[in-house]
Amino acid sequence: MPVAAVVSFRLSGTDGVSIESAKWCAALGDLGFDVVSVAGEGSVDHLVAGLAIAPEVEPDREMIERALDGADVVIVENLCSLPLNPTASAVVAGACSGRPTILHHHDLSWQRPNLGAEPPPDDPGWRHVTINELSRRELAERGIDATTIYNRFDTAVTPGDRERTRSALRVEPRERLFLQPTRALPRKNIAGGLAVSGRLGATYWLLGPAEDGFGPELDRLIDGATHRVLRGSAGAVAAIPTQDAYAACDLVLLPSTWEGFGNPTVESAVHRRPLCIGPYPVARELAAFGFQWFPLEDPDRLERWLEAPDASLLEHNWSVADAHFSLRELPGRLAEVLSTLPIGF
Numbered sequence: 030m031p032v033a034a035v036v037s038f039r040l041s042g043t044d045g046v047s048i049e050s051a052k053w054c055a056a057l058g059d060l061g062f063d064v065v066s067v068a069g070e071g072s073v074d075h076l077v078a079g080l081a082i083a084p085e086v087e088p089d090r091e092m093i094e095r096a097l098d099g100a101d102v103v104i105v106e107n108l109c110s111l112p113l114n115p116t117a118s119a120v121v122a123g124a125c126s127g128r129p130t131i132l133h134h135h136d137l138s139w140q141r142p143n144l145g146a147e148p149p150p151d152d153p154g155w156r157h158v159t160i161n162e163l164s165r166r167e168l169a170e171r172g173i174d175a176t177t178i179y180n181r182f183d184t185a186v187t188p189g190d191r192e193r194t195r196s197a198l199r200v201e202p203r204e205r206l207f208l209q210p211t212r213a214l215p216r217k218n219i220a221g222g223l224a225v226s227g228r229l230g231a232t233y234w235l236l237g238p239a240e241d242g243f244g245p246e247l248d249r250l251i252d253g254a255t256h257r258v259l260r261g262s263a264g265a266v267a268a269i270p271t272q273d274a275y276a277a278c279d280l281v282l283l284p285s286t287w288e289g290f291g292n293p294t295v296e297s298a299v300h301r302r303p304l305c306i307g308p309y310p311v312a313r314e315l316a317a318f319g320f321q322w323f324p325l326e327d328p329d330r331l332e333r334w335l336e337a338p339d340a341s342l343l344e345h346n347w348s349v350a351d352a353h354f355s356l357r358e359l360p361g362r363l364a365e366v367l368s369t370l371p372i373g374f
Contacts, residue, residue: 031372033062034100036093036121037108038082039070043237044212045292046135047071049160049180050106053133056360057104060367067096069117080108080117088117093124101372103130109149110134111141122150129370130155134175135289137164141216148173156366160290161311176366180290181359184299184351189276197265198234198277205231205335207305208278210271210293211285212237213247218307221284221325223254225305228328229335232257233282236274275300279335284325285309294320295354298346303338305331319349 035054040047054064066073069081069088075096079088097103103125109118109132132149134157139146148171149157157175159165165175200206207226211217213235226233233256239247251258262269275281281297284307294315297304305323306312316322321342323331334342 030061030063031101032065032099033057033102033104034065034067034097035104035106036067036080036097037106038068038080038113038117040066040068040073040106041071045180045290046107048292049135050104050133052181052356052359053104053106053363056363059360060364062101065096065100067093069114080114080121082113084114084117088114088120090120090124093120097124097128101129102367102370103128105130105132107133107135110138111136112138112144112147118150122152125155126152127154129372131366131370132157134159134164134168137167139167140164140287140289154371156369158366161314163311163314164289178359178362178366179354180292180295181356182292182295182299182350182354183356184347184354186272186299188300189270189272189274191273191276194265194269194273194277197269198259198263200232200259200277205229205280206234206278207231207280207282208234208236208274208302209282209284210236210274210296211283213239213243214241215243215246216285216287218284218286219247219250221307222282223250223258225282225284225325225328225331227254227256229332230256231279232259234259234263234274234278236261236269271296272300275302278302280305280331283307283312288312291315294322295350298343298350301343301347303331303334303343304346318353320346322346 040050057064067075077092079086109122138144151173159175159177160180162177165177168175209222213219223233281293281302281304283291283293287309307325
């Protein structure tokens with residue numbers, strides 16, 4: 030059985046890279062690979078502390094090479110895409126030199142503020158995969174060929190429990206609940222989500238935690254809100270599953286100024302919820318598939334829809350998601366890239 034090693038800063042978390050990496054691992058399993066995970070943080074097969082975004086120790090080249098020993102192909106998940114831990118990126122690139130490798134780019138350095146403009150490393154034995162066409166074109170401008178494989182989603186999910194979840198959150202039956210299913214970071218534009226929910230008389234629910242030192246700013250924004258705000262599980266006994274969170278809400282918010290993809294764009298469609306979205310660049314690319322969303326800058330249009338919801342919009346968005354972003358297509362798309370590598374696949 031061939032072996033695939035998946036390497037990243039962190040895996041098995043709630044961040045987008047971890048979520049999409051797990052889907053790739055499942056697809057690799059469907060293709061007959063035995064998958065091993067290597068990361069600086071998370072529940073993984075090989076924990077190498079120096080690979081973390083904020084490591085307390087230097088990455089150990091020998092330990093990384095031992096973790097990759099026996100792998101027929103290596104999948105590098107964003108670790109060589111962003112200089113969040115430049116030493117780890119350089120060590121992993123060195124360990125993968127001459128080895129069949131796929132660099133899976135969720136973001137690139139110039140797409141984030143203050144991270145520079147250096148392109149990712151390249152090697153004749155590597156293949157590059159982006160999660161949007163914007164990144165593929167920008168890599169091509171820098172002399173690196175890549176293939177786009179959009180993030181994929183299970184479009185046949187079991188609906189969550191709306192009533193039980195709203196009860197656990199102490200949300201009244203007629204209370205509007207707007208869900209922002211993201212972490213709290215500057216680029217997630219928490220202020221924009223709070224503004225729309227406040228203007229339309231809704232309770233604002235931020236599902237993810239603050240990261241990268243954003244906690245004090247998040248506290249300031251929430252303290253300044255004049256409407257109800259919920260965070261995380263909001264006092265519920267256990268963590269609330271994703272499908273229940275979507276079921277409980279009346280609207281999904283994605284006011285971000287930048288996303289490499291923005292999973293709520295498709296998750297909202299899969300769970301048949303309307304989406305209010307900010308004008309980040311990749312959102313325009315995804316909208317071209319035919320999604321019908323509500324722009325962040327036009328809350329009046331959203332208010333009119335909420336007053337008289339049209340279920341056909343939700344069914345249309347589900348159909349777009351199923352036609353273009355279904356998880357069932359991922360093994361085949363991944364097999365196409367793997368077939369170009371010298372691994373006997």
